[in-house]
Amino acid sequence: MASTSPPCVVKAYYDQFQTDFSMFLKYRSQELVTGGRMVLTLLGRRSDDPTSKECCYIWELLAMALSDMVSEGFIEEEKLNSFNIPKYTPCPAELKTEVEKEGSFAIDRLEVSEVNWNANDDKLCPSDELKDGGYNVAKCMRAVAEPILASHFGKTIMDEVFRRYREIIADRM
Structure with missing residues (x-):
């Protein structure tokens, strides 16, 4: 799902969320x-817009890295077109x-907190590499996305995917 997704796609993702979350609670x-x-902690968004930049943009940048690899022949276009992150x-x-x-539950407290994607941008971080926001975000996203990417595209291209992703993120930050 992305900011350019048609309303039917957004609805399909929301419907699936409703089904899955209801089952989880049950x-x-x-x-x-x-x-x-x-106590439940999960990734969410503040905005009412499910395609807002706060939840989709980071994934759209990953899609850019994958698209670049398609244009350069590293990934088959069909593979990219058949890929979805659920x-x-x-x-x-x-x-x-x-x-x-x-x-089944009553909500006692519902809080929204924000993650600092560039958590090492303070004086406590001695390494210049770790101060690179592209590095930090790419590593964080790699921990989340690599298993599903590797199962679809193969493990051999993961270093290249996340190298490109890091560069794109650093450029956009």
Whole structure:
């Protein structure tokens, strides 16, 4: 899903999120003792717009790296066109709606916090390489995305994918 996705794609991702999150809540409720509580931390967005820059842009930059590799013959275009990352980043209102609709839990507190993508940009970081925001973001995203990318495109190109991704991020920051 990206900022250029048609409304039907956005709806399909949201519908899948609703199904998956409802099932998640149902099964977690069966695991808890009566009166038990659950703390849930997940990636989301502040904006009501599911295609906002805060949740899609970082993935769009990864798509740019992959597209560049298609144009240079490293990846087959068909492989890229058949690839999807099954991710939906809900906003607080969507989470609240799904929790209430599923009915197993009550929300005591719902907080939104922000991740500093360039967490090592302070004086405590001695390495110049680690101060490179492109490096930090690419490493963080690699930890999340590499398994699904490698299973679809193969492990051999991962270093090159994330090298290019780092450069794109550094350029955009």
